[in-house]
Amino acid sequence: MAFKTQTPTHNPSDPDGAAIRGSxxxxxxxxxxxxxxxPSTLEKARSTGRGLFARLAYRKLGRSVRYSRDEVLEFLNSTRVEGNRGRLS
Known part of the structure; x- marks a missing residue:
């Protein structure tokens, strides 16, 4: 199953949730x-170029770092691993 974007919704207990889904x-x-x-995991991956998250593309404008939502979804879909569909013994 591929990751899909959701329609932005407002949830008072998750104020950033709508921004994550809609931005x-x-x-x-x-x-x-x-x-x-x-967040330090992403920062470390950016600075060292190592680890799974070092493959995530980002943009830097001055000191601001931003990740494209579409590229993040693409990255997540590319890391999919098929499960074992055989019978367990």
């Missing part, structure tokens, strides 16, 4: 929240 660009913090990882 074309994600900050490091928004992406980290979406991936359920620490």
């Amino acid at each position: 074309d660009w994600l900050t490091t913090n928004q992406l980290a929240r979406l991936l359920q990882i620490s």
Whole structure:
């Protein structure tokens, strides 16, 4: 199953949720929240060029870092691993 974007909704208990689903660009913090990882994991991947998340493309405007929502979804879909469909013994 491929990751799909959702229609933005407002949820008072998740104020950034709508921004994550509706924005074309994600900050490091928004992406980290979406991936359920620490922002420092993304920062370290960017600076060292190592690890799974180093493959994520980003844009830098001055000191601001932004990730394209479409490219993030593409990346997530490319990391899909087929499960074992055989019978367990």
